[in-house]
Amino acid sequence: MNSNLKCSCSAHASMQPVALAEALLAVHCTDCGGMVMAMDDWRAWKAVDPAREPHAIDDDVIEVFDATSVRHCPECDRLMQRLRVSAGPDFRIDRCIACQNLWFDQGEWRALVSRGLAGRLDELLSDGWQRRLQTEEVREVRLAALRRRYGNDCIDELDRIRAWLDTQPHRDELLALLRAD
Ligand SMILES: [Zn+2]
Incomplete structure (x- = not known):
């Protein structure tokens, strides 16, 4: 130096x-x-x-x-x-x-x-x-905006459902069922 x-x-x-x-x-x-x-x-x-x-x-x-x-x-x-x-x-x-x-x-x-x-x-x-840090920062800003828009309870519930769906062997069929009348 x-x-x-x-x-x-x-x-x-x-x-x-x-x-x-x-x-x-x-x-x-x-x-x-x-x-x-x-x-x-x-x-x-x-x-x-x-x-x-x-x-x-x-x-x-x-x-x-x-x-x-x-x-x-x-x-x-x-x-x-x-x-x-x-x-x-x-x-x-x-x-x-x-x-x-x-x-x-x-x-x-x-x-x-x-x-x-x-x-x-x-x-x-x-x-x-x-x-990686930049990508993560963009993701966090987006998530914060979603939480402001829909509220923490709603986003937490969505996270819970998503985590559960990810464990299901028929994930895509279940998602299609949810969308169906
Ligand atoms: Zn220099």
Whole structure:
């Protein structure tokens, strides 16, 4: 990790090294709590022992302060991609494709560690995983709209009937019977 980075926050301070695990260093800004980690460093660290897990840095914050604006890479100034960490309304982490740098706003690293995701960053950031989260998010938005429209009781009952139908060997005939007069 380039240790001469300046943070893009208003303090524009030099970022300081911070240990995320044995032999895994990142840099962070002591002013805004933002942190930059090189994915190459993470991969090299992980390659030694695929089962190892990073630890949470003690940033004294439980909440996550996710900046909603698009961020520039502190190393090359290109726009960073915002990547989902879950399908819900959750924080996102930023990645520079060119430098393979990740940016974590204050509290984000701790949140990833506590969810067991900090040791699975390669999976989390993969196209497949990101697509799955997006599909799930679309499905959840649709389901929420259905619940608003028809009410929770109705949708719960529908789920119960659907689950029961799925266990029936003559599912399609039963469905046809339901539709018939
Ligand atoms: Zn960059």
